[in-house]
Amino acid sequence: MAKKGNASTMDDVDRLFECFKCGISPPQSAVRERKRRKSKLNQENSARKVSASPCTPSLGSAEQGKETPNNAQLSVGKRVSTMVKVGKFSRGKQISPVIFYGSPHGIPPKRPLSLLRLLHEIRIDLSEQEKSNLRTEVWATFPRQDEAVKFAKGHANARVFSYQDHYSGQRRYLASTYEEFWKRYKIMDSKLRHHYEVIQEGFPCHLYFDLEFNKRDNVGRDGDEMVDLLISVILEALLEKYSINGNQDWVVELDSSTEEKFSRHLIMRIPKTAFKDNSHVGAFVAEICSRIASARERDKRFETLYVKNASTSAESPGQLFVDTAVYSRNRCFRLALSSKAGKASFLLPTGRFKCKEMGEVDMFMASLICNMEVDCEKFLVCKMELDCVKTLHFETEVTSNFGRYCGAPQENTYISDVSTTYLTGKSPFPSLDEFIESIASTRNASGKIRSWYWFSEYGLIIYSMSRNRYCERIGREHKSNHVMYVVDMRRAAYYQKCYDPDCKDR
Known part of the structure; x- marks a missing residue:
């Protein structure tokens, strides 16, 4: 041993x-307790008894043998007491x-x-x-939004919702999964449904709109025609800015209009695509509004998209019926089948577009702004240029193995199993990125990589640049066209090309 x-x-x-x-x-040897067996204890007690009673008599043994019964009993008692204490x-x-x-x-x-x-x-x-x-059965309520957000971050697939008390209208927050929320939400008394989705800051989301106007101040307006015209502008912008050929079947349309107010929600679910977060959606909606304002001057149809309210004067041109205030961080957006506390108008599907043949559960899941599909591959980016706050910058980010989104936004990932990859941000070669940006920086202009294309079969990477249009061929900047750099990894060489028609083929 x-x-x-x-x-x-x-x-x-x-x-x-x-x-x-x-x-x-x-291992059991690390946690086992040593247990004394009864036989071992008996042996130890027997040994103590033998040692307490010597076999050979000592001096005065004869006198000890003459002990009285009382003395003998006392002696035995002392031995037993000693043995008990030792044991x-x-x-x-x-x-x-x-x-x-x-x-x-x-x-x-x-x-x-x-x-x-x-x-x-x-x-x-x-x-x-x-x-x-x-666990999938996540359900917890909180008085404050930040507490609910913090809790949701610690639980897989948990999302944050908000709800109003039916009587007081006081708002509280809850964290749950979409599936668990729907199981309880569908069996609630419809009169008690005053629920909202919290569009969390930094979470990918679908394109969404809040449309409203006062019917009494805008008599004769056709809400369906206004929505159809708006959708046509949206599809045109998606094609021009992101090369996405859209259609109306992507649109989830919900309505809670009354005799006094027109109110609708539009959610556009682009297949395998979402916006990076709702701030990028807000920037894209600003682009939509700008397009409508420009088209209004040459096409009288767009006049119908501008409405008046009680505070609008007769000379005022009116305002667009698109609410641009719903793209703030952690925004609460009313859920399908819910009404505002104290109101009787429920947000219900119109039966048009995507909701034509959808069941209730499918309609509800499709109406969730942050409910991403498992096969989501691209994030649409729309943001202000840092060097010019009046200029919008449009990009597409590609992601792989997206799955269900359950945390902070994922970083760009390089897809190695395809021959051509298009990404924004950093490429798989960060040192090369720094080199290209250094040679693209001239005078006071600091060139930045806008996007890059990687052709793995040919070992070529193409950088599309921004902030600097300087062309080496003509020795000056182009007025509107950007430049690109082509890097041949096999030959360890690079050269510049342009998007300008005069330089493109040279």
Whole structure:
């Protein structure tokens, strides 16, 4: 046994620590308690009795043999008392000399068995916590939005919702998964549904609109025609800015209009595509509004998209019926089948476009702004140029293995199993990125990479630049066209090309 113990460099406690860190069950030898068998205890008691009664008589043994019964009984009582005391302390926990005096020859001291049990309990607690974080039945309410957001971040697939008290209108927040939320939401009394989706900051989302106007101040307006005209402008902008050929079947249309107010929500679900977050949606909607304002001057049809309210004067040109204030961070957007507290108008599908033949559950899931499809591949980017706040910048970001989005936005990923990859941001070659930006920076202009194309079969990467239009061929900047750099990885060479028609083929 001693030889076996010397061969091992780790004691039981050290092995337990190793198992604890690796997440596997500890060996039984590391947690077992030493139990005394009854036979062993009996042998020890017998040995004590023998030592207390010597076989050979000592001096005065004759006198001891003459003890009175009372003296003999007293003597036996003392022996029994001594044996009980010895047995009492021997059965308790004993401090090892190694622990008391320290470790000889550098051998680590044994840790108390209570510490082993504590570590074992910690492992169980951590395991239970992990199971709790991964469970699908997530449902927790909070008085404040930041508390709900913090909780949702710690639970897979959890999202944040808001709801109003039916009587007081007070708003609270809850965190749950889409599936769990729908299971409870669908069986609620419809009169008590006053729920909103929280469009969390930094989360990918679909293109959405909030459309409204006062019917009494805008008599004769046809809401369906106004929506159709707006959708035509949206599809035109998607084609021009992102090369996306859209159609009306992507649109989820919900209505909660009354006799006094026109109110609709539009959610456009582009297949395998979403906007990077709702701030980019807001910038794209600003582009839509700008297009309508420009088209209004030459096409009288767009006059119908401008409405008046009670505070608008007769000379005022009116305002667009698109609400541009719904793209703020952590915005609450009313859910399908819900009404505002104190109101009786429910947000219901119109039966047009995508909702023509959809069931209730499919319609509800399709109406969620941040409910991404598993096969989402692209993020649409629309943001202000840093060097010119009046200029919008449009991009497309590609992502792989998107899955269901459940956290902060994922970084750009390089797709290696396709021959051509288009991405914005950093390429797979960060040092090359720095070199291209350095040679593209001239005078006071700091060139930046707008996007890049990687042709893996040919070992070519093309950088499309922004902020600097300087052309090496003509020795000056182009007025409107950008330049590009082509890097041949196999030849270790690069050259510049232009988008300008005069330079494009040279």
